[in-house]
Amino acid sequence: AQRVTQPEKLLSVFKGAPVELKCNYSYSGSPELFWYVQYSRQRLQLLLRHISRESIKGFTADLNKGETSFHLKKPFAQEEDSAMYYCALMGYNTDKLIFGTGTRLQVFP
Amino acid sequence: DARVTQTPRHKVTEMGQEVTMRCQPILGHNTVFWYRQTMMQGLELLAYFRNRAPLDDSGMPKDRFSAEMPDATLATLKIQPSEPRDSAVYFCASGPGQGGTDTQYFGPGTRLTVL
Numbered sequence: 001a002q003r004v005t006q007p008e009k010l011l012s013v014f015k016g017a018p019v020e021l022k023c024n025y026s027y028s029g030s031p032e033l034f035w036y037v038q039y040s041r042q043r044l045q046l047l048l049r050h051i052s053r054e055s056i057k058g059f060t061a062d063l064n065k066g067e068t069s070f071h072l073k074k075p076f077a078q079e080e081d082s083a084m085y086y087c088a089l090m091g092y093n094t095d096k097l098i099f100g101t102g103t104r105l106q107v108f109p
Numbered sequence: 110d111a112r113v114t115q116t117p118r119h120k121v122t123e124m125g126q127e128v129t130m131r132c133q134p135i136l137g138h139n140t141v142f143w144y145r146q147t148m149m150q151g152l153e154l155l156a157y158f159r160n161r162a163p164l165d166d167s168g169m170p171k172d173r174f175s176a177e178m179p180d181a182t183l184a185t186l187k188i189q190p191s192e193p194r195d196s197a198v199y200f201c202a203s204g205p206g207q208g209g210t211d212t213q214y215f216g217p218g219t220r221l222t223v224l
Contacts, residue, residue, distance in 0.1 A: 043113075043200075043215045043216060043217050043218070044152075044200065044202075044215040045214075045215065046212045046213070049212075086151070086152060095140050095142075095157060095159065095164075095204060095206070096154060096157065096165060097142075097154065097213060098154070099144075099151055099152035099153075099154075100151060101150065101151035102151050102152070
């Protein structure tokens, strides 16, 4: 079964601390993995995707096929990073996104 | 700056009433998705369309929910009759339909409360 697991509902850190939002997936094949973010009173938007291997707003995520993980990391959190973060999986030859339940990141000053 | 639009933004209704939510995808996008967001379940895919044809509605309760695309600029999600457990935020998203790495562009959502 296709599944995305985000074990933490809430992650609270202080400004400048490192952040790691965990994401594990279950898929029998090679999926595409994404991170979407929803800032307060804004619509859900794409943060990054694993195939791009890019860093957006200081965030990176590496696909670890052995551990079936796609954790989101940032070395120094900023207050403006406070948001809801969703990890998502797209299977082969489909447009469907399977989302995790999300992790709320709170960055305190 | 092209955006997905959704109406209404908020809807409060009584149990048993029909609810219709509308979505205007980004012009030129040929895939449209409906999601439901709740605290407990997070984001769940209800249905999606490509070129106006329904491809997957397995996430949708068939007895009361229906999704259609009357034309390329309008997608609708109807609940009849509505129940309190349908209270959630319903998001529409569209994509260019270029394959598995598509970005989906989300609308602002319709917050539905069923009393």
